Amino acid sequence: MVNTPPLSRETLFTILDAVKDPEVPVISIVELGIVRDARATDGGVTITITPTYSGCPAMHTIAQDIRAALAVYGVDEVRIETVHAPAWTTDWIGPEAREKLRAFGIAPPGPVDHEGGLVALTRRRQAVSCPYCGSPRTELKSEFGSTACKAIHVCLACRQPFDEFKPL
Template sequence: MAPGQQKITGQKTADQKAWDIAATVCDPEIPVLTIEDLGILRNVRVTKEPNADDGGMVPAVQVTITPTYSGCPAMDAIRDDLVTAFNREGYPSVNVELVLSPAWTTDWMSDAGKVKLEQYGIAPPSGHSNAVRHAGPIRLSLAVKCPQCSSLNTKELTRFGSTSCKALYVCQDCKEPFDYFKVL
């Protein structure tokens, strides 16, 4: 067996257990979404490394994440939260690696994540990034649903809302402004 590989048994492998711990970390900007919901969490691996103190072996976790935007300041917070979550669960050694390619897309957001986003009051991305890319200069203008009243009669106010990932919309039926998580 290659180093780090776990024997498959009826129980969860060490990698799966570690994935579950990483999957509890939430996005600092949208605290209802975990990094698993967003599709930021890409890979979790557990290996063993010698403990400098007594020479015994301790579990070492290697986490791979892909930021939603390169340079998104949330990534530092996510990195810290991952280290904290693993330390609390008894993993002293945590290495968080940022992988920028392939670039994150809203297609990686889970369906459960989109539902949570809407319940939180942010319209989830509508449509797929491929459709937008293949459309060339003509942007597909898909209707954005109001997270308050589900009306499709909505209008973009500003392309860049509270963060660059979001646009500010207003519902023309219930008149409520809301954030729209743009398709990327």
């Protein structure tokens, strides 16, 4: 085994930024806020991740992709830890990544506009703008879409159905 200095946190994040979300391949797991920490540990690295949705089937693929990405840099001892607190929120997705989502045809998530806890049943979500034509005249078709993180809308201006990355 070649004795190389341990990879810095910054380098590890740069490597992991190349790992895209398997279901939304335009943004990385770092941009999504899935990677909470990365550090060199005895003989390898420890990556701390947090699940987006509890039942997201992509989490297994993401763990495999993390190992594969690090293996390219000769890091074979990868420990992946899962944390649940603080709970993942779409508020962690930065402006640049939101723009990438929009360009991909997915309306980015609006801000999570409540403090958590219980929300009134009658509460309505903010209107979502069409990622294709920009019109705010859109209609929610279903709050459950092609993946756990998306809702289905239709644009009343350009008639295009589209996904929204729903606020969580």
